[in-house]
Amino acid sequence: MAADDLQRLLVDRYGEHADAGDLTTSSLIDLVRDGADGVDGADLFVALIGDTRSGVTVPVAVELVAKGFDIVAMIEIAAWLGRGGNVPAPFVGTLGRAFLAKAADRDADYGTRAHALKASMILAQSDRSLLRRLQSDLLDIDLADDGDFLRHAARIAGAVLAHEPDDDLRALLGKLVEVVDAEDEASMELGLDAMRHGLDADAAETALQAFEGARGWFRRAEDAGDARPDATLYRRCLDALVAFQSGQSSPDLWTRIDEIRSAAFAYTAYLTTSDRPEDTTSWLGAKTQERVHWSMLALRLGALDTSLLKRAWLDAAAVIQDELLAVYTASRSFLRRGADGGLEAILRPRVVEVLRGELHSLALLDQWIEENAASGLLPAAAHLRDRVADAREAVVTHRPIEAADGSSPTAAIVELLPEASRSSALARVAAGMAILVETTTPLVVSELFETVTAGLARNPDYLADPMGRMLFDAVLWSSIQFVVMRGNVGVSTLARGRYLFERDPEKLPLEKDLQADYVEFLMGSPLAELCQAEKRDVGGGRVDVLFTFLRTKTVAELKRTDLKLTNDEVVGRFGLQKVSYDVTNVRFGILMILDLRDVGGGQPYLSERISVHHVTPDWGTSEHAVVLMRVQGRRETPSQL
Structure with a gap:
């Protein structure tokens, strides 16, 4: 809304005598308190936040958060913030604390409280002090509180945990799994946390242990929830990774791939865009990008040649690990960044981004070698591809990679190429890596994708x-x-x-x-x-x-x-x-x-x-x-x- 929208809104509701420029905070509160319900209430909130006299109008919004807005208004307000609605930096903390207070008000219905908690999390993404307050309030949650509210709180706690490693938050989720209404959501969040540790591991044993733990949590989420296609999909992906990393290259690879593809079909249907605009700047993630990466996983697995079993298992594991990272990033790693700064970086797995880049560059190099094998420039093409396969396996299984200090496995293999061919190979890898780098911040891609798919409906x-x-x-x-x-x-x-x-x-x-x-x-x-x-x-x-x-x-x-x-x-x-x-x-x-x-x-x-x-x-x-x-x-x- 434009800055003068508050004046138009007041005139529409209360007549020509309602002049926002002449009203004080207290008189504005008296005027609008009874008109803060439903979608109109959300429009009022947006107008108050965007008005040029923010020192007068934002305190009105704070008061309405505490006593005026109903559940419909709160849902719309949280959604507006999740789509990037801008709150002036000086008021982020004050407004965020008001949402936290509302979330703690057990006299309010659970839906209002749940969306107030979500709103506070979105604001906390750009305010460290508010983030600390949010963490503290989450840790103080009473396990005897409303079960539906606790289920939502578990999801918020998991989103915060993905950005702020905190054993106390992890322990809170461990307690919430014992609450019947919150069990599936808390189990899901603990599974995602364990999976991230597996992707982030720099040793095979650590990765395997984390993946097995994540499988258990996803299984529990499946059992506790009436329908958790997301838990089923994650669990099946980890089943295949654990089998590969345990050396169980059994002939059932195609069965596993088919199960993952079926689960991906089911879940992407669930993620298909609704008529409601999507949250694009919330730590709760973006369904559009999740949907695309699950689709990509199914397509890439379906295109694998499973006739050569060992190589097929490696290819499948590399694809699963690569796309799992992309899905995890989409579902947990969106960053709200205001014009006045805020959190400058998100917590991503510290090792896995490097591993993903290495997997990508090795795949590009392998493709280049395959395309040039018959050119006569690569007399040892088969040997080179074996070296690439060994390096990819080391990445996927989180084993130390043998390469010169300061060098990547890709660079080490390129050094084995005839000098006349190196520039061509490096150009292919560089172009492909530019793609990977360019697409790590795909908000504009997501928005355009939403527009196009809506037009295809x-x-x-x-x-x-x-x-x-x-x-x-x-x-x-x-x-x-x-x-x-x-x-x-x-x-x-x-x-x-x-x-x-x-x-x-x-x-x-x-x-x-x-x-x-x-x-x-x-x-x-x-x-x-x-x-x-x-x-x-x-x-x-x-x-x-x-x-x-x-x-x-x-x-x-x-x-x-x-x-x-x-x-x-x-x-x-x-x-x-x-x-x-x-x-x-x-x-x-x-x-x-x-x-x-x-x-x-x-x-x-x-x-x-x-x-x-x-x-x-x-x-x-x-x-x-x-x-x-x-x-x-x-x-x-x-x-x-």
């Missing part, structure tokens, strides 16, 4: 085909990352993007430059096993990029234009070619445009360049969804502009 294939939806969610996520990265990265970081800065009309890039860039990006992503460039015999033609998983196929068609066209006009000009590939596939896909309009060297804001369009071709009656993505060319660097 009317497409019958996207709604009715869970396999197709899962595949396209992963394709969308990676493709949006590509557009985001190309909007940010400069040529000094990634030379591949130089074509986007060519402004000479005689030297403008071609469609194939965008295609080569996009395909190389995909080859460094988890979708590498699921995509193929220049695939023939699709709808009678040759598609630029085909994505396939089991029986589901979707395409990305790439074009370029230097015409000044709106998004609708671009789809009108090129969309039917994309649609024509869908005759036997799902009726949705991507149209990516290399936009060579001369817009003065800049680029329109990202949300202006990604949109969903619905097209019904003249030759049929079926409606197709086309997701348009524009990659801006003919650019200047910001310093040149």
